[in-house]
Amino acid sequence: MRLSMLRYLLCINLLLSVITARAQVTFPSHEGERARYTAYIEMSRGYISGVCILVKEEGLIKGSLFNEFGITALDFNYDPRHQKIHLHSVISMMDKWYIRRVLKKDLVQLMLRLQQGQYCYKNERQHITYQFTPIANEVTQ
Amino acid sequence: MKRYLLLLWSLLSVVSISAQTLNEAQIRQRVNQAAAAMKTMHCDFVQTKHLKMLNDNMVAQGKMYYQQSSKLRWEYTNPYTYTFVLNSDKVLLKNQQRNDVIDVKQNKMFREIVRVMMSSVVGNCLSDDKTFKTTIATTNSEWIATLVPQRKDMRQMFQKIVLHFNPQRAVVSCVEMIEKNGDRTLITLKNIRTNETINAAIFAVH
Numbered sequence: 001m002r003l004s005m006l007r008y009l010l011c012i013n014l015l016l017s018v019i020t021a022r023a024q025v026t027f028p029s030h031e032g033e034r035a036r037y038t039a040y041i042e043m044s045r046g047y048i049s050g051v052c053i054l055v056k057e058e059g060l061i062k063g064s065l066f067n068e069f070g071i072t073a074l075d076f077n078y079d080p081r082h083q084k085i086h087l088h089s090v091i092s093m094m095d096k097w098y099i100r101r102v103l104k105k106d107l108v109q110l111m112l113r114l115q116q117g118q119y120c121y122k123n124e125r126q127h128i129t130y131q132f133t134p135i136a137n138e139v140t141q
Numbered sequence: 142m143k144r145y146l147l148l149l150w151s152l153l154s155v156v157s158i159s160a161q162t163l164n165e166a167q168i169r170q171r172v173n174q175a176a177a178a179m180k181t182m183h184c185d186f187v188q189t190k191h192l193k194m195l196n197d198n199m200v201a202q203g204k205m206y207y208q209q210s211s212k213l214r215w216e217y218t219n220p221y222t223y224t225f226v227l228n229s230d231k232v233l234l235k236n237q238q239r240n241d242v243i244d245v246k247q248n249k250m251f252r253e254i255v256r257v258m259m260s261s262v263v264g265n266c267l268s269d270d271k272t273f274k275t276t277i278a279t280t281n282s283e284w285i286a287t288l289v290p291q292r293k294d295m296r297q298m299f300q301k302i303v304l305h306f307n308p309q310r311a312v313v314s315c316v317e318m319i320e321k322n323g324d325r326t327l328i329t330l331k332n333i334r335t336n337e338t339i340n341a342a343i344f345a346v347h
Binding site for chain 1: 188190192194195197199200201215217220221223225236237238239297298318320321322324326328
């Protein structure tokens, strides 16, 4: 009786560890792994807030940033080996060559920091601050 | 008994025919009437964002409050917190970092967003011919209005917006936004309660 209780508790403990480990993914380092953050990007003229999701697929980090209402601001790929960002789509109001150029450079720096468990990057020259916070609790339907 | 069954059959046929023969104009009229009669509304909502490129979904939950004619509170509670409050010409945006109050009169883009949000929530955007080209389809359980944006700024964001109506109440039950990049956001309204008193503090913008 005591042994089965112990096994039961051990099982719960393992399950909780797995759940916690899943919730604490701060950067997707294995294939299929994903990380979710609330995102806050502050510029001198305003800010963008929302959610960023990163997924590791075929050696690349695929990312999407969208606002709280679900409207996508940008989709991108990050190649960790070559430290390069490819922007797939950018919302029309931000889709200017000079914004794309800054975004590409900044996202590389941000990805490098996220890999190291740092959630903030400041582009001092352009006065842009990227603040990401991991989302721990997921909602399932 | 036979007569009773015949009567019941006739009655069902009439109900069925009348439901089928509601044309677009009649549905628009019903929706507008329901919107006019809706003094207040509050509900829970579930928002599911499907990301085409990542083949992933993000689910968020929250609460919505509406009061005729220009008060709206759209509040995300899980897994992130974010609040949008519209009170006449003022909008409060509240996230974990900051609170901002925006004057809608001085911000054209926001004025448009607010107008579309309000009219989508109550459904009277079906009559907004300048902004959307609307087609309406009916099924046994719902009316489905497909809104294709006509204005350039809206077309840059959305392919279309699909509103699902509950035919019994003529109110929106579900909003689907399909973006240019193929992403979809589905907002399902649940536990809808209409014409109940809502505390004024809910719509406070300071």
